[in-house]
Amino acid sequence: METNHEQxxxxxxxxxxxxxxxxxxxxxxxxxxxxxxxxxxxxAASARDIRQDVEDYTQEVYVALFxxxxxxxxxxxxxxxxxxxxxxxLIAQRYVxxxxxxxxxxxxxxxxxxxxxxxxxxxxxxxxxxxELLVAVVARLGExxxxxxxxxxxxxxxEQRSVSDLSASTGLSTDAxxxxxxxxxxxxxxxxxxxxxxxxxxxxxxxQR
Amino acid sequence: xxxxxxxxxxLRDAAKELDAEEARALEEVDDVWERLALxxxxxxxxAELERxxxxxxxxxxxxxxxxLSSDTRAAVLDQAAAAxxxxxxxRREATLTRGRRWAAAAVASAVAIVLxxxxxxxxxxxxxxxxxxxxxxxxxxxxxxxxxxxxPVRLSSGSSFELRLIPDERVDADLDYDTRLEDxxxxxxxxxxxxxxxxxxxxxxxxxxxxxxxxxxxRYRVKIxxxxxxxxxxxxxxxxxxPPP
Numbered sequence: 001m002e003t004n005h006e007q008x009x010x011x012x013x014x015x016x017x018x019x020x021x022x023x024x025x026x027x028x029x030x031x032x033x034x035x036x037x038x039x040x041x042x043x044a045a046s047a048r049d050i051r052q053d054v055e056d057y058t059q060e061v062y063v064a065l066f067x068x069x070x071x072x073x074x075x076x077x078x079x080x081x082x083x084x085x086x087x088x089x090l091i092a093q094r095y096v097x098x099x100x101x102x103x104x105x106x107x108x109x110x111x112x113x114x115x116x117x118x119x120x121x122x123x124x125x126x127x128x129x130x131x132e133l134l135v136a137v138v139a140r141l142g143e144x145x146x147x148x149x150x151x152x153x154x155x156x157x158x159e160q161r162s163v164s165d166l167s168a169s170t171g172l173s174t175d176a177x178x179x180x181x182x183x184x185x186x187x188x189x190x191x192x193x194x195x196x197x198x199x200x201x202x203x204x205x206x207x208q209r
Numbered sequence: 210x211x212x213x214x215x216x217x218x219x220l221r222d223a224a225k226e227l228d229a230e231e232a233r234a235l236e237e238v239d240d241v242w243e244r245l246a247l248x249x250x251x252x253x254x255x256a257e258l259e260r261x262x263x264x265x266x267x268x269x270x271x272x273x274x275x276x277l278s279s280d281t282r283a284a285v286l287d288q289a290a291a292a293x294x295x296x297x298x299x300r301r302e303a304t305l306t307r308g309r310r311w312a313a314a315a316v317a318s319a320v321a322i323v324l325x326x327x328x329x330x331x332x333x334x335x336x337x338x339x340x341x342x343x344x345x346x347x348x349x350x351x352x353x354x355x356x357x358x359x360x361p362v363r364l365s366s367g368s369s370f371e372l373r374l375i376p377d378e379r380v381d382a383d384l385d386y387d388t389r390l391e392d393x394x395x396x397x398x399x400x401x402x403x404x405x406x407x408x409x410x411x412x413x414x415x416x417x418x419x420x421x422x423x424x425x426x427x428r429y430r431v432k433i434x435x436x437x438x439x440x441x442x443x444x445x446x447x448x449x450x451x452p453p454p
Contacts, residue, residue, distance in 0.1 A: 012293060019293070023286045027277060032246035035273035036238050041231075047272035054273050055281060062285050066292035068409060097231050134223035144415070149407060157217050158224045176381050180408045185213060187405070188220055 004084040012070040026065070029085045031058045033092040041100045057099075061092045064147035072151050074170040095150055098142020133195060140191045141184075149184070156181045157188075238270075246274040335437045337378040341444040344371045362446065365453045366424050369417040372446055374433055380410025382437055388414055389432040390422075398423065410435070418450055426450050 004025075010018035034057045038050055065072045065088065076087045145153060155161045156177065163177045172180075210218075244250050245258060261267040277285075343362055364370060390400035402422070403415040412435050416422035423429065427450060434443035 011289075014293060016290070019290060020286060023282060023289060027282055027285050028247050031277050032243040032274065035246055035270075036235055036243060039242070039270050039273050040235050040238050047268050050269055051272045051275070055277075058277070059285055059288060063288045063292050066289045070293070093232075093235070094228065097235075130219070131223065131226075134219050135227050138220060138224045138227050144403065144405070146407065146413065149405075152408075154224075158221045160217065160221065173381070176379070176408055179381060183406070183408060185216060185220075188216070 003078075005078060008070070008073050008076070008084070012066070012073065023062075026085065026088050027058065027062055029089045030061050030092040033089045034058050034061065034096050037093055037096040037100065041097060057092075057096050061088075061095055061147055064095075065091075068148060069171065071148060071170050071172065075151060075155055075166065077165075077169050091147065091151055094142070094154070095147045098139070098145070098150060101139045101143055133192065136195055137188055137192050140195070141188060144191075145187075152180045153184050157184055242270050242274040245271070246276060248276050335382075336380065336435070336440045336442055337376045339435070339442040339444065340375050340377065341446065342373040342375055343446060344373075362448045363451050364418045364422075364448055365451050366419045367417065367453075369415065370422075370448065371416075372414045372431060372433055372444075374412040374414075374435060374442065374444055376410040376442075380437070381408075382410070384410060384412070385436040386412050387432070387434045387436070391430040391432070393428040393430075395430070398429070406435075422448075422450075424450060426452065 007018045007022055007025075011022045031054065035054050038053055038057070042050060042053065072091065073088075076082075076084055078084075082090070141153060142150065155166055156163075163174050163181075166172070166177055167174045170177075241250070241254065241258070245255065250258070258267070258271055262271050362370060384406060386404065386406060388400065388402055388404055390398045390402075392398055400422070405413040405415075407413055412433060414431070414433050418424055429448045429450070431446045431448060432443060433446075434441050
């Protein structure tokens with residue numbers, strides 16, 4: 001029997017039968033995770049609305065798996081423990097959750113961006129403030145990143161997979177992956193700056209102290 | 210430890226914290242619903258869920274988790290197959306994304322839709338050809354009649370959209386980019402869209418009518434371009450803000 005890994009390679013190579021098998025195996029998993037997120041966090045007014053959203057997101061995530069030469073699918077490594085279904089399900093779950101977050105409603109305290117990242121020697125209060133801001137930054141990243149970018153964020157920043165390991169599995173050059181990492185960090189800093197500018201009056205007070 | 214490493218570690222910890230918090234919340238949804246989506250329920254179990262639909266919350270859940278139809282699966286399959294294509298079509302034609310693909314698969318002739326790709330410039334070879342892709346718009350228009358022909362992307366207050374300028378080949382260089390919003394008479398309108406230059410050279414421009422895109426009814430023209438070594442690729446999309454459906 002074909003492994004998932006072989007099936008992915010064949011499907012990405014244009015083998016229609018392999019793609020059909022993969023679709024039968026993965027589309028229901030993505031659908032189930034998307035539906036779970038929308039039922040738990042969504043605000044659909046009617047059964048018809050939620051069904052439409054479920055189908056839209058399922059399609060968006062599924063097609064994203066195959067974009068750019070299948071970067072996301074190729075990033076799956078069975079050696080890391082998760083089945084292909086769980087890997088794809090998590091991507092769907094994180095992407096849709098991110099889209100439904102309303103970070104504007106999250107609360108965080110003000111910290112100057114140039115104080116980031118958190119330094120362990122700071123006071124307990126400063127650590128809490130920084131932590132809240134960082135969570136807000138991550139929440140907003142989830143709102144803004146594409147499925148591919150979000151998966152890169154998880155692989156390179158959260159799981160901190162080595163560039164060489166990721167390059168070997170995805171086929172992306174190490175230069176391209178370093179560029180991904182650099183841009184994601186720049187994006188996160190940019191969001192942190194945006195958040196800090198949303199409450200300028202607090203900063204002015206801080207400046208006056 | 211470098212500042213980048215500290216920043217990465219801080220983001221990692223925050224992401225894990227948020228992920229764990231949300232995963233706990235998702236566990237509150239009864240697993241029986243997910244088994245419905247996966248087609249793992251017995252006839253009796255499914256009949257029981259159908260009986261529960263008298264409750265509005267259960268009706269909503271049933272609608273969300275009801276298995277994908279064969280038509281929907283076929284549409285997903287076709288879109289995935291299209292995404293795998295090793296070469297993009299020579300004709301620079303707008304393609305459809307979220308919120309529109311289902312209809313595109315079901316009504317193939319409606320693909321002629323709603324977006325005009327005006328200009329993909331030539332050059333000396335620093336930049337490959339680019340293709341414009343659009344997503345967003347109002348749901349009603351997803352089912353636009355096949356004979357509606359090309360026209361603007363129609364939006365209403367609260368609608369979000371995304372324009373993507375996608376290279377035919379990977380571009381691993383730092384590109385410059387421009388965005389410009391014009392009214393129907395070609396007058397520039399101050400605009401600060403959410404722009405993201407993605408790795409591999411794709412430019413993503415997002416907006417939401419009413420928050421970072423004008424809500425006033427009428428037609429608008431969005432110009433987006435990327436530049437490298439004096440070469441430029443530019444696309445123009447027409448968007449129309451309509452009254453809410």
